[in-house]
Amino acid sequence: MDITVRMPxxxxxxxxxxxxxxxxxxxxxxxxxxxxxxxxxxxxxAEVPSPxxxxxxxxxxAEGQTVPVGTPICVLEGEGAGAGxxxxxxxEAAQAGPAEAGTARAARPEAGPGAGAAGTEASARGRYSPxxxxxxxxxxxxxxxxxxxxxxxxxxxxxxxxxxxxxxEAPAGRPVxxEAPAAQAPAATPAPAPALAAGQPAGPVxxxxxxxxxxxxxxxxxxxxxxxxxxxxxxxIPRAWSMVEADVTGxxxxxxxxxxxxxxxxxxxxxxxxxxxxxxxxxxxxxxxxNASWAGDRIIVHRRIHIGIAVATEAGLIVPVIRDxxxxxxxxxxRAIAELAEKARAGRLTLAExxxxxxxxxxxxxxxxxxxxxxxxxxxTGIVTTExxxxxPVAVGDAIAIRTMMPLCLSMDHRVVDGADAGRFLxxxxxxxxxxxxxxxxx
Amino acid sequence: MxxxxxxxxxxxxxxxxxxxxxxxxxxxxxxxxRGGVFRASTGLIEKYGERRVIDTPLAESSIAGVAIGMxxxxxxxxxxxxxxxxxxxxxxxxxxEAARFHYRSNGGWSVPLVVRMPYGGGPxxxxxxYHSQSVEAFYAHIPGLKVVLPGTPYDAKGMLxxxxxxxxxxxxxxxxxxxxxxxxxxxxGDYTVPLGPAEVxxxxxxxxxxxxxxxxxxxxxxxxxxxxxGVECTVVDVRSLKPLDVKTIAEAARLTGRVLVVHExxxxxxxxxxxxxxxxxxxxMYLDAPVRRLTGPDVPGIGFNHVFEVEFTPDAAKIARxxxxxxxx
Numbered sequence: 001m002d003i004t005v006r007m008p009x010x011x012x013x014x015x016x017x018x019x020x021x022x023x024x025x026x027x028x029x030x031x032x033x034x035x036x037x038x039x040x041x042x043x044x045x046a047e048v049p050s051p052x053x054x055x056x057x058x059x060x061x062a063e064g065q066t067v068p069v070g071t072p073i074c075v076l077e078g079e080g081a082g083a084g085x086x087x088x089x090x091x092e093a094a095q096a097g098p099a100e101a102g103t104a105r106a107a108r109p110e111a112g113p114g115a116g117a118a119g120t121e122a123s124a125r126g127r128y129s130p131x132x133x134x135x136x137x138x139x140x141x142x143x144x145x146x147x148x149x150x151x152x153x154x155x156x157x158x159x160x161x162x163x164x165x166x167x168x169e170a171p172a173g174r175p176v177x178x179e180a181p182a183a184q185a186p187a188a189t190p191a192p193a194p195a196l197a198a199g200q201p202a203g204p205v206x207x208x209x210x211x212x213x214x215x216x217x218x219x220x221x222x223x224x225x226x227x228x229x230x231x232x233x234x235x236x237i238p239r240a241w242s243m244v245e246a247d248v249t250g251x252x253x254x255x256x257x258x259x260x261x262x263x264x265x266x267x268x269x270x271x272x273x274x275x276x277x278x279x280x281x282x283x284x285x286x287x288x289x290x291n292a293s294w295a296g297d298r299i300i301v302h303r304r305i306h307i308g309i310a311v312a313t314e315a316g317l318i319v320p321v322i323r324d325x326x327x328x329x330x331x332x333x334x335r336a337i338a339e340l341a342e343k344a345r346a347g348r349l350t351l352a353e354x355x356x357x358x359x360x361x362x363x364x365x366x367x368x369x370x371x372x373x374x375x376x377x378x379x380x381t382g383i384v385t386t387e388x389x390x391x392x393p394v395a396v397g398d399a400i401a402i403r404t405m406m407p408l409c410l411s412m413d414h415r416v417v418d419g420a421d422a423g424r425f426l427x428x429x430x431x432x433x434x435x436x437x438x439x440x441x442x443x
Numbered sequence: 444m445x446x447x448x449x450x451x452x453x454x455x456x457x458x459x460x461x462x463x464x465x466x467x468x469x470x471x472x473x474x475x476x477r478g479g480v481f482r483a484s485t486g487l488i489e490k491y492g493e494r495r496v497i498d499t500p501l502a503e504s505s506i507a508g509v510a511i512g513m514x515x516x517x518x519x520x521x522x523x524x525x526x527x528x529x530x531x532x533x534x535x536x537x538x539x540e541a542a543r544f545h546y547r548s549n550g551g552w553s554v555p556l557v558v559r560m561p562y563g564g565g566p567x568x569x570x571x572x573y574h575s576q577s578v579e580a581f582y583a584h585i586p587g588l589k590v591v592l593p594g595t596p597y598d599a600k601g602m603l604x605x606x607x608x609x610x611x612x613x614x615x616x617x618x619x620x621x622x623x624x625x626x627x628x629x630x631x632g633d634y635t636v637p638l639g640p641a642e643v644x645x646x647x648x649x650x651x652x653x654x655x656x657x658x659x660x661x662x663x664x665x666x667x668x669x670x671x672x673g674v675e676c677t678v679v680d681v682r683s684l685k686p687l688d689v690k691t692i693a694e695a696a697r698l699t700g701r702v703l704v705v706h707e708x709x710x711x712x713x714x715x716x717x718x719x720x721x722x723x724x725x726x727x728m729y730l731d732a733p734v735r736r737l738t739g740p741d742v743p744g745i746g747f748n749h750v751f752e753v754e755f756t757p758d759a760a761k762i763a764r765x766x767x768x769x770x771x772x
Contacts, residue, residue: 129732131700131730132729132731134729
C-alpha cells in the first residue's frame with residue numbers, strides 16, 4: 001500500500017517549504033518517526049519525520065526545490081504490502097553474487113525508452129553534479145534553461161559547455177532563454193529569444209537583466225522570506241512613527257561599573273539590549289494595545305509578552321523570540337539574548353524560537369545608527385529601536401550638562417493604536433531606561 | 444629495442460642487479476636449482492652460486508625473518524614468496540619487523556628488502572582459492588612499506604631494480620597472467636623506474652580509468668574498443684599504491700569528471716576505495732558522475748571452475764560496459 005508524504009505545515013503562516021536534503025533514498029527502509037528529510041522554511045531548518053514505517057519508493061521533489069504546503073513530496077511503500085509484492089530493493093542486491101555492480105546497472109540503457117523514465121527524470125531534475133554547478137557559476141548560467149542529455153534527462157558537464165558555447169554564438173549575445181526542458185520537447189533546438197532580445201519589456205515592470213560586469217546572487221530562503229515580509233508590511237500596514245530621547249547616563253555608568261564582573265560571572269556581555277527589552281516590556285504593560293495583532297475585523301490583544309529581537313547574521317536578518325520576556329530579570333534577558341543570537345548565527349534556531357513574537361526590539365545603535373524608521377513585523381503592532389547612545393550637552397534644570405542620550409524610535413500599526421498610545425509607551429520606556437544606575441539589581 | 448615477456452624482464456633485473464652489487468642475494472622456495480616455479484630465477488644459481496641464491500625450507504615466516512636479518516646486516520635480499528597467498532605466515536615478520544624497524548630505531552636502521560610475490564588469478568590461471576589471491580590492500584595499509592604492481596615488462600625491470608636499490612622494504616607484486624602473456628619493449632642494460640609516480644597510458648576526454656597490474660591491459664583493451672564508438676578514455680597506470688601518486692590521480696580525475704577504478708582484488712576496503720576517496724577529496728568540484736569501482740566481488744577466493752574465473756574477474760568487456768555507463772550518465 002502506497003503512502004503519500006506531503007510537505008508539512010511547519011508553523012502558522014508557513015505556506016511553503018524547500019527540501020534541503022533527503023535523508024533517505026529510494027529503496028531505503030524508514031521507521032515511523034525516523035527523520036525522512038530536512039526542510040528549510042522561512043528562517044529555520046527542520047527535520048521531518050516519516051509518518052509511517054515503510055520503504056521509500058519515490059522522491060517526488062528534488063533537493064533545493066520549493067513547494068507549497070500539502071504538495072506530495074515522497075511515496076512510501078507501506079507495511080501493508082501483500083505477500084506477493086516484490087521484495088524492496090536493498091543495498092545488498094546491487095552486490096549480490098560475483099556479478100559486478102556494473103552488470104545490474106548495465107541493464108538500464110538496454111531497457112528501452114520509457115522504462116522507468118519517469119522516476120529517473122523526476123529525480124534528475126534540479127539535481128546537479130559538482131562539476132555542472134561549478135561551470136554554471138563560472139559562466140552565470142541558469143541551469144533550468146539547459147537541456148539535459150544525460151541519463152534521465154540529467155544536465156551533464158558537456159551540456160553546460162554546449163549551452164555556454166551556443167549562448168556566446170547567439171545573435172543577441174545573451175543566454176538562450178527559450179530552450180525547453182528535454183522532457184517536454186526532446187527535439188527542441190536552441191533558438192534566440194526575439195522579443196526580449198529586442199529590448200521590449202515583457203511586462204509592465206521588467207526585472208533588470210544582469211550586464212557583463214554584474215554578479216547574479218540567487219535568493220536564499222531567508223532572503224526571499226525577508227523580502228516577502230517587508231513587502232507585506234509596507235503594503236498593508238499604515239505605519240506611524242515617533243521618537244524620544246532617553247537620558248541613559250546612569251545606565252551607561254552601570255554597564256561600565258559592573259559589566260566586567262557580570263561577564264565573569266555569567267559568561268555573557270552586559271549590553272544595552274536587555275535593559276531596552278526590560279524597558280519596552282514596562283511600556284507594553286502600560287499600553288497593552290501595542291502588544292496586539294490586527295485581525296481584519298477585530299484586534300487581538302496578547303496577554304503574554306514575547307519579544308522578538310533582531311539579529312544580523314551572514315545569511316540575513318533573523319528575529320528570534322524571547323518568550324515571556326516579562327518574567328525575566330536583566331541577567332535572564334542577557335542570557336536568553338546571547339543564546340538566541342548564537343543559535344541564529346549558527347543556523348540552529350528551531351521554528352518555535354522564531355515564531356510567536358508579539359512585539360520587536362531592535363538595538364540598531366549597535367550598528368552605530370542615530371535614527372531609524374523600522375518596519376513593523378506583519379502580525380505585530382509595534383517595533384522599537386534603541387539608537388546609538390551619545391554624550392551631548394542638554395539642559396538639566398537651568399544648567400547645561402553633558403549627558404549620555406539615546407534616541408528611541410517606535411513604528412506602529414496605526415490601525416491598532418494612535419499617537420497617544422505611542423507617546424505613552426515611549427514615555428514609560430524612557431522613564432524606565434532613565435531609572436537605571438549603579439545600584440540597580442541585575443537579578 | 445628487444446621485446447621481452449614480463450617474466451624475462453623480472454629475470455633480467457635480478458641478474459643485472461646481482462652482477463652489479465655483490466650484496467644482492469635471492470632466497471625462497473625452489474628459487475635455486477629449480478629456477479623458481481615460474482622460472483624467474485633460471486640460471487642464477489649457476490651464475491652466482493648457492494651462497495647468493497638460496498633454496499629455503501617451505502616456511503615463509505622464516506624466509507621473511509631471515510631476509511630481514513640479512514637486510515639489517517648489510518645485504519640487499521630479494522625474498523620470493525612462491526605465491527602471494529603464502530605470504531600470510533610471513534605477514535607478522537613483514538608488518539611487525541620490516542615495516543617498522545626504521546621508525547622504531549628513529550632512523551638508525553633500515554631494511555633494504557624486496558619481497559617478490561606472484562599474485563592474482565583469472566581465466567586460465569586455475570589458481571583457485573589458494574593460488575589466485577590479490578594481497579595488495581593488506582600490505583598497502585601498513586605504514587613503512589612500499590607496495591608496487593608494475594603492469595608492463597619495461598616497468599617490471601625498471602621498478603624491480605629501483606626496489607632492490609631502495610633502502611626501505613618493498614612489496615613487489617607480479618601478476619601471474621602478465622608473466623608470459625604480456626610482452627613489451629625492454630632496453631638491455633641499466634635503467635630504473637622510480638617507485639611512486641603513476642603513468643598516464645592513454646588520454647581521452649570522457650572517462651578516466653584507474654588500473655594497475657594485469658588490469659591495466661584489460662582497461663587499455665576496453666578503451667580501444669570504446670574509442671570505436673566515440674567514447675574516449677584516459678587510462679592511468681597506478682603502478683605504485685604506496686607511495687600513491689595523488690597529484691596525477693587528481694589531475695586525471697579532473698580531466699573528465701567521470702572516474703572508474705578497476706582492480707581484481709576484492710571490492711571492500713581495497714585500492715579502489717582509497718583512490719575514490721582521493722578523487723572525492725581532490726577533485727570534487729570537477730565530478731560529473733559518481734565515482735565507480737569495478738572489482739572482484741567480496742567472496743573468499745576465485746573458484747577453480749572456468750565459469751567462476753570469468754565471473755569473478757574484471758575484463759575488457761565489463762570495463763567497457765562500466766565506462767560506457769559513466770559516459771552516458
